[in-house]
Amino acid sequence: MKIVFYGAGNMASAIFTGMIHKGIVDAKNIYITSKSNRVAAMAFKESLGLNVSYNDKELCEDADYIVLASKPQNFTDVAERIKAHLSKKTKLISIMAGIRIDTVLEVFGTANPVARIMPNTNAMVQHSVNGIAFSDNFEDKDELIHLMASFGKNVVVEEDGMDNITAATGSGPAFLYYIYEQYANSLIELGFSEEDAQALTRELVIGTGKTLLERDESFEQLRKDITSKAGTTEAGLDTLSEFKLQEMIFKTLGSARDRSKKLSEQ
Numbered sequence: 001m002k003i004v005f006y007g008a009g010n011m012a013s014a015i016f017t018g019m020i021h022k023g024i025v026d027a028k029n030i031y032i033t034s035k036s037n038r039v040a041a042m043a044f045k046e047s048l049g050l051n052v053s054y055n056d057k058e059l060c061e062d063a064d065y066i067v068l069a070s071k072p073q074n075f076t077d078v079a080e081r082i083k084a085h086l087s088k089k090t091k092l093i094s095i096m097a098g099i100r101i102d103t104v105l106e107v108f109g110t111a112n113p114v115a116r117i118m119p120n121t122n123a124m125v126q127h128s129v130n131g132i133a134f135s136d137n138f139e140d141k142d143e144l145i146h147l148m149a150s151f152g153k154n155v156v157v158e159e160d161g162m163d164n165i166t167a168a169t170g171s172g173p174a175f176l177y178y179i180y181e182q183y184a185n186s187l188i189e190l191g192f193s194e195e196d197a198q199a200l201t202r203e204l205v206i207g208t209g210k211t212l213l214e215r216d217e218s219f220e221q222l223r224k225d226i227t228s229k230a231g232t233t234e235a236g237l238d239t240l241s242e243f244k245l246q247e248m249i250f251k252t253l254g255s256a257r258d259r260s261k262k263l264s265e266q
């Protein structure tokens with residue numbers, strides 16, 4: 001199997017690192033190319049043993065999958081590199097937020113099988129959530145689903161569901177990291193050093209994450225287990241509940257979803 005990544009940035013590297021670390025694809029079957037960060041691409045060759053090439057004919061020849069992993073705004077440039085060498089049998093995998101399947105086909109002027117994937121950077125620790133939407137002519141979906149399962153949980157959706165999954169779990173890690181940043185900043189305000197604030201917040205997040213891995217109680221139950229009657233947690237939660245946190249998060253997700261829709265219209 002030959003998998004070619006056009007783009008070797010944050011998201012592509014999380015995917016191919018996850019695939020190689022999980023042993024689902026041999027590094028020698030992965031080819032990457034980029035535009036700007038050639039040094040980074042060569043570093044991946046050194047660290048992971050994959051192939052780096054800038055020869056589009058060589059890259060596209062006998063490719064089973066070509067992963068379109070540039071930013072949406074660079075897609076047409078990437079397509080120009082691939083067009084002349086694209087085989088009809090090659091399956092196109094797009095991770096570009098907001099770019100619809102019919103747009104991919106229109107830009108290439110082909111009828112290749114296309115899958116839209118919406119992963120997240122947790123792929124680098126094999127714990128992504130992957131929204132997947134297939135073109136109608138995509139055969140042997142199970143092979144790709146198996147590949148994607150190597151670095152995360154798959155959620156197969158109709159293409160209209162991709163805007164929501166992009167907001168919820170594609171951008172989702174960034175929203176949580178932002179909340180963790182504010183938590184650490186608040187620890188500094190409480191009087192902790194910046195170093196301690198970062199370390200304590202990190203440990204808290206990792207600890208609650210590991211609890212969620214090992215316990216199946218609901219978020220609410222896990223919260224209630226901490227909240228002693230008339231205790232410190234209850235006092236804090238009484239204050240927290242005065243702010244419209246759920247509305248803030250919903251509006252945040254709504255803006256990300258709307259941006260995904262806007263990208264689809266371009």
Ligand SMILES: NC(=O)C1=CN([C@@H]2O[C@H](COP(=O)(O)OP(=O)(O)OC[C@H]3O[C@@H](n4cnc5c(N)ncnc54)[C@H](O)[C@@H]3O)[C@@H](O)[C@H]2O)C=CC1
Binds near residue numbers: 008078118121
């Ligand atoms: N970063 C994330 O958490 C996620 C990103 N995505 C999507 O993944 C795509 C890439 O995002 P990032 O990895 O964050 O961006 P990035 O800027 O880190 O990587 C973009 C890559 O595309 C390459 N590139 C640009 N023009 C090219 C060309 N003409 N030929 C070959 N390579 C070219 C760049 O050299 C770079 O390696 C975007 O479409 C984004 O919507 C999807 C899910 C999550």
Ligand SMILES: O=C(O)[C@@H]1CCC=N1
Binds near residue numbers: 097166170171
């Ligand atoms: O911010 C973006 O557009 C990309 C897609 C989801 C996460 N990062």
